[in-house]
Amino acid sequence: MNFDLTEDQTLLVDTVREFVKKESPVERMRKLRSSELGWDKAVWKKMGELGWLGVMFPESVGGAGMTFVEAGLIVQELGTTLVPEPIIPLFVAGSAIAEAGSAEQQARFLAPSVAGDQSLAFAFLEEQSRHDPHSVRTHAHPAGAGYRLRGKKRWVLSGHAADAIVVSARSSGDEASADGLSLFVVDRSLPGVSVQPVATMDGQKAALLELADVEVGADRLLGGVGKAGPLLSALMDLGAAATVCEASGILQTVLWMTRNYLMERKQFNVAIGSFQALQHRTVDMFVETELAKSVAMLAMIKAQDPDAGERRRAISAAKASIIESGAFVTRQGIQLHGGIGVTDEHDVGLYFKRMHILATLFGDDAFHLARYASLPSFSANV
Amino acid sequence: MDLSFSPEELAFRDEVRAWIKSALPPHLAAKAEMDAEFTHAEVMSWHKILAGKGWAAPHWPKEVGGTGWDASRRFLFSEELELAGTPRLSPFGLAMVGPLMIQFGNDAQKKRYLPKILSGEEVWCQGYSEPNAGSDLASLALRAEDKGDHFILNGQKTWTTYAQYADWIFVLARTNAEAKKKQEGISFILCEMKSPGVTAKPFLTTGGTPAFCETWFENVRVPKENLVGELNQGWTYAKALLGHERTLVAGIGISARALLRAKRIARDTLAGGRPLLDDPVIRTRIATLEVRLDALRMANYRALAGAKLGHAPGPESSILKLRGTEIQQGCMDLLMFLMGDNSLSWFNEPGVVPPREQWVAPGFNYLRAATIYAGSNEIQKNIIAKMILGLP
Numbered sequence: 001m002n003f004d005l006t007e008d009q010t011l012l013v014d015t016v017r018e019f020v021k022k023e024s025p026v027e028r029m030r031k032l033r034s035s036e037l038g039w040d041k042a043v044w045k046k047m048g049e050l051g052w053l054g055v056m057f058p059e060s061v062g063g064a065g066m067t068f069v070e071a072g073l074i075v076q077e078l079g080t081t082l083v084p085e086p087i088i089p090l091f092v093a094g095s096a097i098a099e100a101g102s103a104e105q106q107a108r109f110l111a112p113s114v115a116g117d118q119s120l121a122f123a124f125l126e127e128q129s130r131h132d133p134h135s136v137r138t139h140a141h142p143a144g145a146g147y148r149l150r151g152k153k154r155w156v157l158s159g160h161a162a163d164a165i166v167v168s169a170r171s172s173g174d175e176a177s178a179d180g181l182s183l184f185v186v187d188r189s190l191p192g193v194s195v196q197p198v199a200t201m202d203g204q205k206a207a208l209l210e211l212a213d214v215e216v217g218a219d220r221l222l223g224g225v226g227k228a229g230p231l232l233s234a235l236m237d238l239g240a241a242a243t244v245c246e247a248s249g250i251l252q253t254v255l256w257m258t259r260n261y262l263m264e265r266k267q268f269n270v271a272i273g274s275f276q277a278l279q280h281r282t283v284d285m286f287v288e289t290e291l292a293k294s295v296a297m298l299a300m301i302k303a304q305d306p307d308a309g310e311r312r313r314a315i316s317a318a319k320a321s322i323i324e325s326g327a328f329v330t331r332q333g334i335q336l337h338g339g340i341g342v343t344d345e346h347d348v349g350l351y352f353k354r355m356h357i358l359a360t361l362f363g364d365d366a367f368h369l370a371r372y373a374s375l376p377s378f379s380a381n382v
Numbered sequence: 383m384d385l386s387f388s389p390e391e392l393a394f395r396d397e398v399r400a401w402i403k404s405a406l407p408p409h410l411a412a413k414a415e416m417d418a419e420f421t422h423a424e425v426m427s428w429h430k431i432l433a434g435k436g437w438a439a440p441h442w443p444k445e446v447g448g449t450g451w452d453a454s455r456r457f458l459f460s461e462e463l464e465l466a467g468t469p470r471l472s473p474f475g476l477a478m479v480g481p482l483m484i485q486f487g488n489d490a491q492k493k494r495y496l497p498k499i500l501s502g503e504e505v506w507c508q509g510y511s512e513p514n515a516g517s518d519l520a521s522l523a524l525r526a527e528d529k530g531d532h533f534i535l536n537g538q539k540t541w542t543t544y545a546q547y548a549d550w551i552f553v554l555a556r557t558n559a560e561a562k563k564k565q566e567g568i569s570f571i572l573c574e575m576k577s578p579g580v581t582a583k584p585f586l587t588t589g590g591t592p593a594f595c596e597t598w599f600e601n602v603r604v605p606k607e608n609l610v611g612e613l614n615q616g617w618t619y620a621k622a623l624l625g626h627e628r629t630l631v632a633g634i635g636i637s638a639r640a641l642l643r644a645k646r647i648a649r650d651t652l653a654g655g656r657p658l659l660d661d662p663v664i665r666t667r668i669a670t671l672e673v674r675l676d677a678l679r680m681a682n683y684r685a686l687a688g689a690k691l692g693h694a695p696g697p698e699s700s701i702l703k704l705r706g707t708e709i710q711q712g713c714m715d716l717l718m719f720l721m722g723d724n725s726l727s728w729f730n731e732p733g734v735v736p737p738r739e740q741w742v743a744p745g746f747n748y749l750r751a752a753t754i755y756a757g758s759n760e761i762q763k764n765i766i767a768k769m770i771l772g773l774p
Contacts, residue, residue, distance in 0.1 A: 001454060001687045002384045069383055259771050274774040279767035280760065286771060287701045294680035294698065301385045317676040324674070366666070372673060373665035382645040382659070 003297055005073075012070060015050065016077035026347045029082045033203030037161055039084040048116020053090060057098050061111040068238065072245040072300035079249025082354055084204055086119055086158035088246070092239045093120035093166040096183050100223030100231055109164055109185045121162035122239070123153035123186075123209050124232065131367040133168065133232040134178045138211065140169035140225075146217040147171075149184060149192075152210050157361070159207030160197035162188060167211065171226050178229035183222040190214055202354040233308065237315045239362035241303035244318045247326050247358045248296035251289045254333040254351050258282060261337055278336060285332050288325035295321045313377045316368035323365040326355040385683065391454055398462045405431055406468055414467035416737040417643055419591060419744060422547045428469040429502035438500055439476050441627055446484060446492065447500045453629055453689040457682070464635025472544055475499035475506035479552045481626055482570070486611040486619050495550075495572075509539040509553035509573075509597060510620070517761050519554070520565045520617060524599060526555035531606055533557075533571060535579075535599040541755070545582035545595035548575050553599075554616050561614065570616035572608040573599075589748025590729055624757070628699050629685045631756075632706030637675050640713035644668055647720045647738055658720060667719075671712050678705050697770050704762050707752040714746040 005013060024043070032038055047053050054063030056071040064070070071091050078087065090113055097110045097120075112118040129135035138151025149169050159165055165186050173180030188195055192214035195207045223231065259282055262273030272278055295318035302314035330352040334341035341348045359365070372378060387395070406414065410424060420428075432438040440456050442448030451459065463470075480499045483491055498504040515522040524537030535555060545551065551573050561567030573580065579602035584592035611619055645668060648659035658664045678701075685699040718725040721742060724735045728743055753759045767773045 001387060001683060002691070003684050003687050004691065005383075259773070262773065271774055276764070279771075279773050280763045282771055282773065283763040283766045286697070286766060287705055290681055290698045290701045291674075291677040291705070294684055295677045297383060297684070298385070298676070298680045301383050314676075317673040320669070320673040321677040325677075369666045369669045369673065370662060373662070373669040378665070378669065378672075379645070379659075381642060382649055 008066075009070060009073060012055075013073050013077060016052070016074050019050075020077055020081045020083065024078075024081055024083050026081050026350065029084045029203065029350070032084055038203070038205045039086060039158075039161070044085050044119065045116035047085060047087070048114060053087065053116055054114035056091060057094055057110060057114055058106070060103065061098070061106050062114045068241065068303040069300045072241060072296065072303065075242050076245040076249040076296055079246035079354075080253045082202075082250075082350055086121070086161070088239065088242045089121045089157045089159075089162070090119060091242055092235050093122040093162075095238055096122065096166045096222055096231065096235055097185065099234070100183060100228065101185075105185070105219070105222065112163070118163040119158060119161055121156050121159040121165045121207070122235070123156040123159060123165050123167045123207075124235075125154050125156075126152065127154060128175070131363045132176065133236045134181065134229060135176045136168050136170045136181055137175060138167065138169045140171045140182055140184065142171075143215060146215060146219075147182075147184065147221065149186065149211040149214045149216060152208070154208055155198075155200075156207040156209050157200075158205065159188075159209055160195055160205045162207075164188065165209065166222070167209070168228065168232060173226075178233070180226045181228045181232060182225050183228045183231065184216055184220045185222065186211070186214060186216060186220065190216070200357060202357045203350065204357075230308070234311070236362055237311055238303050240315050240319045240368070241299035243358040243361050244299040244315075244322050245296045247322045247355060248292045250351050250355055250358070251285075251292045251322075251326060251329045254329050254348060255282075255285050255289045257348060257351075258285065258333045258336050265338075281332055281336060285329045288329050292322050292325045292329075295325075309375055309377060313372060313375050316363075316372040316375075319363060320365045320368040320372065323359045323368075326359055330355045387454060387458070391458060394455055395458045395462060398459055399466075401435070402462060402466045402468060405435065406466065407431075410469065414469075416740060417467055417639075417745070418741045419589075420469040422544065425469040425471065426502050426505070429471050432471070433501050438471065438502070439480060441477075442480065442484065442496075442500075446496050453686050456627075457629060457686050460630050461635035461638075464633065465639050467639055472505065474508045474544070474548075474552075475504070477627060478508060478623060479506050479550075479572070482552075482619055482623050483610060485622065486570075490607070491572075491610065504549045505544065505547050506550050506552065507542050507545040507548035507575075507595075507597075509542055509551045511541045512538055513540055517758055520568070522554055522556060522568065524553060524555045525559075526553075526557050526569060526571055526604070528557065529603075533604045533606065533609075535571070535573065535602040535604055537599055539597045539599075541594045542582065542597045543594040545575070545597045546584045546592065548582075550574055551580075551597065552610075554620060557616075558614050565617040567614055568616040569613050570610045570619050571604060572610065573602060573604050577602050577604065579603075587748055588750065589744040591744065591748070593748065593751075628695060628702065629682065629689050632678055632682050632702040633710055634675070634679050634682055634706070637706070637709050637713050640710070640717065641668065641672050641675065643738065644713065644716050644720055647717065647736075647742075650736060650738070651720065651722070653722075664720070668716065671709065671716055674705075674712075675709055678702070678709060681705075700762070700766050700770060703756065704759050704766075707759065710752050711749055714742070714749050717742045718746050 051064050052074050055066050057063030059065045094110050113120045124133050140147045167184050167186050192212045194210045197205050200206050265272050299318040305311040333348045340346045440449040440451050444450040512522050526533040554568050555571050557569040558567030579600040582595040582597045584595045587593045649657050651658045681698045721739050727735045
């Protein structure tokens with residue numbers, strides 16, 4: 001057992017911290033949120049050059065061949081200043097390609113994003129799916145040598161900007177079956193693809209995606225047809241793990257931002273941080289933040305566990321726990337700031353909003369608690 | 383990052399588990415199975431079995447009868463005992479005065495007291511709190527008057543757990559009323575319970591059992607050799623002890639066992655003809671607590687890994703007592719909820735409620751003490767606010 005970072009990991013974290021502090025304070029995200037893209041392609045390119053985008057992908061696509069631990073460490077640091085570049089969609093969609101794609105597909109669809117020249121999105125949510133990655137109505141019918149895709153996807157993160165989108169579609173089985181699901185890489189520019197950009201509460205953007213009989217070649221299918229059920233589950237866990245890591249970064253910032261405010265703000269001629277009621281509330285925030293850091297490590301370590309049961313148990317525990325921590329810390333962060341905390345000009349509200357997005361994406365607390373309680377591990381030895 | 387225990391550590395855990403299974407006498411195992419409260423005599427009989435194995439004080443240095451295990455092994459050992467529901471040994475000798483004496487006592491004291499603490503031959507209790515010195519412990523008033531070759535003790539201690547069974551008490555006593563700071567006039571003194579003038583009277587706790595006492599000292603004569611360390615340095619020693627074994631204070635095994643107990647009660651309780659445990663709402667309610675325990679377990683592992691590598695205790699270790707005791711109480715709340723109408727029961731004959739439910743209500747009551755003893759959680763928060771958050 002050892003949670004110390006290796007030399008490489010320490011170097012990586014230090015580099016991201018330096019970037020966050022010097023080049024991407026929250027003001028950058030603030031400016032970008034009113035732009036059409038919502039993030040910055042030059043920064044994305046730089047992230048590619050620094051090796052962050054490919055950190056968990058194989059060297060054959062230009063990646064660093066490391067694991068999700070390193071990816072999680074990056075995401076956690078980027079969370080501290082709400083860096084808006086779409087790295088979570090890349091890690092999830094990219095993993096689909098890295099796991100199921102051929103060498104040729106990896107080179108074609110993943111390498112450009114690893115280099116920071118393109119970006120990827122992951123389209124798995126539908127109107128009825130309610131966090132379940134296997135609830136898919138979008139259909140894939142064989143057509144000629146390829147497939148014809150028809151259906152609608154919702155809340156495709158950064159889908160408004162992605163060059164290619166990894167889409168789940170069903171070729172057989174009923175609506176919630178894990179069997180009969182496939183993953184396709186769909187270019188945004190293909191005929192029949194329509195992308196409606198929509199705003200998300202955190203100042204970022206997503207897409208409502210419609211596929212109206214989009215013809216794709218067999219070269220767009222990742223892995224075997226109808227075989228993507230287990231991979232979709234794994235991608236869901238990877239995405240959930242990434243949201244846990246980002247949330248951990250967010251909570252650390254909100255805790256110390258609030259603590260600093262309590263030192264500065266004077267009422268009754270003293271710093272309000274001298275009041276025991278507020279001290280104890282801040283300590284409660286500290287406890288939750290330490291638990292958040294702890295489950296972020298759990299998520300990093302278990303996100304790619306080949307034992308699916310253990311992976312699900314750990315990721316669901318981490319996600320459900322950090323949702324409770326996140327709700328508490330960001331709400332109390334606003335509360336202890338008083339009126340200024342409810343203004344758009346103060347940063348604490350931005351963190352509150354992003355925390356909500358992270359809490360909901362890749363499964364909310366109800367979803368993860370129910371899943372956790374349905375696993376064999378929950379009933380073991382009873 | 384590596385979350386797993388090593389193969390050697392896991393083999394050690396299996397060895398401990400197997401040993402407990404074979405060493406726990408059947409009548410204690412039967413009580414453990416229903417999570418009953420053990421009598422003092424039962425606790426001491428288990429103490430002696432552990433001592434016979436050389437496992438009564440895993441955290442002591444090997445020279446004085448400890449095991450030499452590292453932090454991970456001590457955690458695993460403690461967790462196995464907790465998971466098996468074995469009697470919890472009294473901490474006052476093994477975890478408090480023993481380590482304090484090892485660190486600050488003289489050779490004669492170590493030789494005289496440590497072996498009997500280890501063997502369980504002598505039982506200890508703690509004289510810290512007083513009626514007017516609770517969270518503000520340094521304002522304690524028990525007086526130890528210097529009479530040349532002995533002290534005379536006068537005053538009162540309270541919440542002295544197991545004083546009614548103890549052979550010895552260690553007290554913080556005021557030896558200099560004129561000291562500039564009240565912390566500077568306090569000494570750490572050992573006193574035999576059978577000394578003339580010592581009276582202990584148990585309280586009945588809300589849990590329906592006598593756990594802690596009020597203890598009076600009336601002109602009690604204590605030889606000078608019973609002073610541990612230097613005169614007026616007692617506060618420093620007591621504070622040094624606070625950080626002791628902090629990686630074990632979360633009670634992870636206690637709560638893990640309580641959750642298992644909850645699931646078993648839910649499995650055996652029918653609602654609408656079906657086990658409660660089949661109800662998704664009930665399962666989610668249990669899971670809500672279990673994932674928080676998973677999170678705390680990770681924080682505990684972080685503290686453990688740090689301790690093994692010789693790091694100073696990190697911020698995560700300060701949350702272990704705070705959140706650990708809250709979760710322990712949460713488990714009792716959950717058990718009472720699962721029992722439904724059966725939770726009305728109070729010390730009835732066997733058979734009124736199922737055996738597994740018999741001891742829930744007393745524990746539910748007594749465990750309210752967990753967030754109060756060993757420094758109330760509010761005091762813990764004051765310390766974190768100042769020491770870690772740097773608030774004024």
